[in-house]
Amino acid sequence: MTHQKGNLMRTTVAVVGGGYGGIAVAKELDAFTDVVLIEPRDTFVHNVAALRGLTDPQWTDHLFLPYDRLLTRGTVLRDLAVRVDAASVTLRSGTRIDAGHIVLATGSAYPFPAKADTEDSAAAKSRYHHTRQALAQAGRVLLLGAGPVGLELAGEIKAAWPDTSITIVDPGPEIVSGGYSGAFRAELRRQLDAMGIRVILGTRLREQPPTAAGTAGTFTATLQSGERLTADIWFRCFGGAPATGYLAGDLTTARRPDGRLTVTADLRLAGQQRVFALGDITAIEEPKQAGTAVAHAPVIAANIRTLLDGGGPLTAYRPGPPGIVLPLGPHGGATYAPNWEEQVDPATAAHIRQHAKERGDTLLAQGILGAELTSQLKGEHLNVGEYAALLNAA
Ligand SMILES: Cc1cc2nc3c(=O)[nH]c(=O)nc-3n(C[C@H](O)[C@H](O)[C@H](O)COP(=O)(O)OP(=O)(O)OC[C@H]3O[C@@H](n4cnc5c(N)ncnc54)[C@H](O)[C@@H]3O)c2cc1C
CATH class of the missing domain: 3.50.50.60 (FAD/NAD(P)-binding domain)
Incomplete structure (x- = not known):
């Protein structure tokens, strides 16, 4: 007690x-x-789903789950x-x-929207709704950072507003830095290209955009390479x-x-x-x-x-083992899971291998799960049921 x-x-x-x-x-x-x-915070924040919570109003409420049934004897203060x-x-x-x-x-x-920046869930929801309205009006979006957050946000924006033009800028030499394989990055690049998302690597903005991140306002920024980019809103996807x-x-x-x-x-x-x-x-x-x-x-x-x-x-x-599930919207993305077979039972592994063979999927042999499996693993449901169950909030 x-x-x-x-x-x-x-x-x-x-x-x-x-x-x-x-x-x-x-x-x-x-x-x-x-x-x-x-x-x-007044609720648990399921920030794994935060980027969908920004673009899809149905998801905004799923980000905030009550603490009150988590503990039976203890206290949440x-x-x-x-x-x-x-x-x-x-x-x-x-x-x-x-x-x-x-x-x-x-x-x-x-930085918002990847994590909510207020302790009050009502204020956080309101910020997601306001930013969504700004995004819906924006024809051109600039994302700074080509890590998992920048890529996921690009995928969610494209899924919600397919005509929006998206440019991702990152000073690094490759997308999603870290211990992932070239084949994983190549698959993500292939999907980004197919979605019409432009990725510019190895350069950065000469100076900070004049508008605050996540707020509507058209501006033109110059890259160190000299190229000028015009956007109606931008987001910081690093830090x-x-x-x-x-x-x-x-x-x-x-x-x-x-x-x-x-x-x-x-x-x-x-x-x-x-x-x-x-x-x-x-x-x-x-x-x-x-x-x-x-x-x-x-x-x-x-x-x-x-x-x-x-x-x-x-x-x-x-x-x-190392791994990452990286959705690009509800139906796209890729998963880096070189040890995936150790994490499922043999029957499931055989089923996945057979399915991949029938589809002519060559990614699986390289430890990469493509868009369909990534969608099933995370993209469709964003693991919300798992954490709602942990909190007894399901
Ligand atoms: C957009 C996005 C998508 C992601 N997707 C995935 C994914 O699909 N799968 C995955 O595994 N990971 C994902 N991650 C990473 C994952 O969110 C983090 O690794 C995870 O949140 C870390 O959990 P944690 O318990 O260490 O801390 P957090 O979840 O960050 O929780 C820390 C808590 O501590 C509280 N706190 C902070 N300071 C204090 C204080 N002084 N006193 C009391 N409380 C305090 C905060 O309010 C917060 O509630 C994602 C991250 C982002 C940003």
Whole structure:
């Protein structure tokens, strides 16, 4: 049971941040101990679907899922952690929570529309609706950044407004940088070309557009190459930043210059016995994804259970194989999954191989799932049912 006295609260485990990893670990912990989940937003935000939530009004509501049925014994506290040390969490409201164990799950911020930039879901929905209206009027869209967010946003805009002209600009030499294969990038480029989306690599704007990102306003910008581009709206599709500024005391030694936190194999903060971290804020060498944040949760819950039971060997987290599911609208996109056969049962693998053979699909042999399978894996449903079920909000 959690105890409160004045502006001091005590709990066995404080989970800081109610994103993908935070809800997963809080739910696991709730089954066997006292847990307080601290989160400033009034609802969980399913940002995996944020770009569809921008372009398709039916999806805007699906982005915001209630927290109130997540925990059966524990508490979700709507507040922001402003200071966390090895044994306590101080909140914006002034309350201090003394905790036996702390799980840091504060994720990362990303420019709108990829992540909502307000704690209030009604205000966030209103911003998505306003921006959608601006997009609907825009004949020419400029996207800065050819990573997964820039590409996904381009695909969603094309699916909603096929006549809109879209240009993506990125200073890097290739789309979707990282440990993916050339064949994966080539398949995405092929689909982008077929959709009429222009990608300009290896150059950047000479200066920032004169309008604010995501607001209507025609402008002409000049690339370093000298080419001039005119657009009616633009979006920033880069610049994710881990949220770890609240660390205090000894905990700060685990923070790297890029803001990420060094963790041990058992997902404790380096140098700490009772403070864990998961998801986007960790410096683990693996893609920063909701799926990996959720995969950290059972390891942390098991380790806290072991510590509460008096100690013993702790479970180590082992990063999974590399992979990414990258939809280009509900029916397009590609998935990089070189180890896909290890993740499905043999009968399903045989069925997928047979289906690919019948269709003359040569991508599968290169560890790439094409548009149809990508649509089935994510593009059609954007995993909303999975997280609604986790929150008991289905
Ligand atoms: C457009 C887009 C599409 C994506 N699609 C996919 C996908 O298809 N599959 C996939 O696996 N990943 C996807 N990702 C990546 C995925 O969203 C992140 O990796 C994931 O959100 C990380 O989860 P997390 O639990 O670490 O943090 P987050 O989900 O970022 O949650 C952190 C939470 O902590 C809260 N918080 C922050 N600071 C504090 C504080 N001081 N006190 C209390 N609470 C705080 C925040 O409000 C937030 O709710 C996508 C990302 C984007 C932007």
